[in-house]
Amino acid sequence: RQDVAAWLAFVTMALFIVAMVSLGIYAVRKRWGGAKYFLIAALASMLGTTLTEFSVWGQIPFNIVTFHGMELGMMLDATILALALAYFVRVQMDKRERAEQAARMDPLTKLYNRRGFQSLTEAPFLVAARHQRPLSVLLLDIDHFKKINDRYGHATGDEALVKIARVLSQSARGGDVAARWGGEEFALLLPETKLDEACLLAERLRAMIAEIVISDAHRKLRLTASFGVASIEPQKRLEDLLAAADKALYAAKSAGRNRVAKASGVEFQVVPQTGNNA
16 A cells, blocks of 8 residues: 555656646747746756655665655755746836836936826925925926927927926936926926025026027027926925916016016016026
């Protein structure tokens, strides 16, 4: 009875291991993810089982290693599969992180989109509001952007967006958050920045944008932008701060474009220009 039980156990295990190895080879040929790990684990089990069977049958020397080969093979099998599972989980987490990052980025300008901007600015706004720290936001809109697309084509419009995004990226500090707010509008959150300081930055950005020239053999285009700036006081919510900056932007456009306007209480004041007025 013991012989029959031993034979039955060995045959069953052998068939199972052969099936696992065959499945591993098939998975490798199909280029399934993690197939190599699975095949190596199955081969480890096969090797251990073979050592135990041959040692019991007297085909190879009988010792503690060969007798417990099946157990050692199973342990190695489980270890390899655990490592494979950890690798698979890490790969999936990396893919998810990249997907989430892509969902928050604007593919054209490489800046954050509106969703990314809102997710990254809520926390610094709450910190500034709680500890009564200065914080400002500016919105900018490319002047006559629709005419640029209509006259020069969307490729030129995209080039204008990329160039302005580069200006924002190069001018932003470490804690600032720059984003393409939508269409031809951009946003920049400025922690630890008072309203007048934000206006100085906006005026500097306005002058830098006014120096941008898009040209080739058939065209020469200069860009300008209008800015709206608002501070956390007296705004108590991020939505209110953005709304105030948007109203200031509208005031800048109404005053003739290519200028900066700031939200001061319930009023909106145009900031005197100091740079390029093209």
